[in-house]
Amino acid sequence: MHVIAVTNQKGGVGKTTTALAIAAELALGGQRVLAVDLDPQGNLGMGLGVAEDDGASAYEVLSERSTLAEASRSVPAPGLERLKLVPAGPRLARAESELVGQIGFDELLKRALAAHGEADVAVLDCPPSLGALTINAVGAADLVVSPVQCEFFSARGVVKLVEIVELVRNRRNPDLRFLVVPTLYDKRNNICRAVLAELRRSFGHEVAQTTVGIDTRVRESQAKGLPVGLYAPRCRAAKSYRDLADEVRARLTREVRHAQAA
Numbered sequence: 026m027h028v029i030a031v032t033n034q035k036g037g038v039g040k041t042t043t044a045l046a047i048a049a050e051l052a053l054g055g056q057r058v059l060a061v062d063l064d065p066q067g068n069l070g071m072g073l074g075v076a077e078d079d080g081a082s083a084y085e086v087l088s089e090r091s092t093l094a095e096a097s098r099s100v101p102a103p104g105l106e107r108l109k110l111v112p113a114g115p116r117l118a119r120a121e122s123e124l125v126g127q128i129g130f131d132e133l134l135k136r137a138l139a140a141h142g143e144a145d146v147a148v149l150d151c152p153p154s155l156g157a158l159t160i161n162a163v164g165a166a167d168l169v170v171s172p173v174q175c176e177f178f179s180a181r182g183v184v185k186l187v188e189i190v191e192l193v194r195n196r197r198n199p200d201l202r203f204l205v206v207p208t209l210y211d212k213r214n215n216i217c218r219a220v221l222a223e224l225r226r227s228f229g230h231e232v233a234q235t236t237v238g239i240d241t242r243v244r245e246s247q248a249k250g251l252p253v254g255l256y257a258p259r260c261r262a263a264k265s266y267r268d269l270a271d272e273v274r275a276r277l278t279r280e281v282r283h284a285q286a287a
């Protein structure tokens with residue numbers, strides 16, 4: 026199974042939107058996808074139109090009370106039969122404080138994913154912080170996708186993300202891939218363009234070719250509980266996210282070749 030962690034400690038940069046879109050595109054393309062909501066805000070489940078219930082959720086998985094299969098739900102949207110959701114659940118906010126300090130706390134999700142045979146790819150939506158939940162996600166990932174808003178202050182945040190990716194590469198997973206995704210991009214704005222150019226200079230091929238512009242259809246789709254590619258397949262954001270899903274697929278496939286060659 027491939028594992029994609031969508032993460033950036035900065036809030037409101039498009040993590041959940043990107044996780045939703047990638048999960049939906051991969052499922053529409055025929056893969057069995059497990060989307061895991063690791064943000065106590067529960068936006069991923071909302072964006073997929075799954076109502077909150079009291080069943081097992083990401084919290085029960087991380088506290089080893091449930092398997093991922095037991096915690097997963099079907100998604101109501103037509104065409105997304107191959108997508109399953111593990112919701113955040115009402116108790117996930119406790120996990121941050123409960124997990125830290127336990128031996129091996131940072132590998133709980135990795136182990137749960139390794140034991141789950143029912144998906145080809147997992148997409149993990151992280152909270153806007155670098156706590157226990159995000160560390161679990163990055164530690165389990167083959168590919169870290171970081172949506173970055175092209176604003177002046179974002180560049181520093183990317184440096185922090187790169188440091189974390191480097192740490193994980195050095196200590197645990199030398200093959201970890203990293204993909205920065207410019208989101209909420211406004212090509213008419215000089216600062217946006219300058220920040221994107223700087224990102225490409227600094228991080229080269231680790232910045233996606235695809236940029237995702239501001240598109241009101243994105244907000245509408247989330248209010249309807251549908252990924253944007255299903256709500257308005259012809260809008261600009263839907264097209265960008267299809268292109269991004271192709272880039273993600275290419276990176277995951279290269280990784281397989283890399284692993285086989287080793």
Ligand SMILES: Nc1ncnc2c1ncn2[C@@H]1O[C@H](COP(=O)(O)OP(=O)(O)OP(=O)(O)O)[C@@H](O)[C@H]1O
Pocket residue numbers: 035036037038039040041042043064066068151152153208209237238239240241243244247262
């Ligand atoms: N391309 C886009 N065009 C217009 N609005 C967008 C776009 N991408 C995201 N948004 C909106 O911006 C807001 C933040 O997006 P999102 O929830 O995906 O970010 P996030 O990084 O997951 O936030 P948080 O850190 O709170 O989890 C949402 O209201 C979302 O609908």
Ligand SMILES: [Mg+2]
Pocket residue numbers: 040041042064068150151
């Ligand atoms: Mg979010």
